[in-house]
Amino acid sequence: MxxxxxxxxxxxxxxxxGIGIYAIIVSRNLIKVVVGLQIMVKGVxxxxxxxxxxxxxIGLGQSLALTVIxxxxxxxxxxLAxxxxxxxxxxxxxxxxxxxxRR
Structure with a gap:
C-alpha cells in the first residue's frame, strides 16, 4: 500500500x-503567469x-518545504506588486x- x-x-x-508549466507558456496575462508559478511550486x-x-x-523534506513556502x-x-x-x-x-x- x-x-x-x-x-x-x-x-x-x-x-x-505540468499544469504550472502549461499556464506559464500559454498565458497572455501576467497574473495567470504568477498563478502558474504558484501551482508549479506546490508540485515541487x-x-x-x-x-x-x-x-x-522526512524532517529534512518538511523543513525544505517550509523554506520554499x-x-x-x-x-x-x-x-503581484x-x-x-x-x-x-x-x-x-x-x-x-x-x-x-520596435522591430
Whole structure:
C-alpha cells in the first residue's frame, strides 16, 4: 500500500508541475503567469516531502518545504506588486505589450 501512495503522490507532482508549466507558456496575462508559478511550486513542495519520506529523513523534506513556502510567498507578493505597477504604467497585462523596442 505504501508503494501505491508513492505512485499517486508522484503522479500528483507531475500533474501540478505540468499544469504550472502549461499556464506559464500559454498565458497572455501576467497574473495567470504568477498563478502558474504558484501551482508549479506546490508540485515541487510535494516532491521535497516525498523525497524526504523516501530517504527516511522526512524532517529534512518538511523543513525544505517550509523554506520554499516562505520564499514562494515573498516572490508571489513582489510579482503581484510588480504586475499592478505594470498595469498602471502600460495599461495592459499582456507580456508582449510590455516591450518598448520596435522591430
Amino acid at each position: 505504501d508503494y501505491l501512495n508513492g505512485i499517486v503522490v508522484a503522479l500528483t507532482i507531475l500533474g501540478l508541475v 513542495l510535494l516532491a521535497f516531502v516525498l523525497a524526504g519520506r523516501a530517504s527516511g529523513n 516562505v520564499v514562494d510567498t515573498i516572490v508571489a507578493v513582489v510579482a 510588480l504586475t499592478v505597477q505594470v498595469r498602471r504604467r502600460f495599461g495592459s497585462l499582456d507580456p508582449q505589450d510590455l516591450t518598448t523596442l
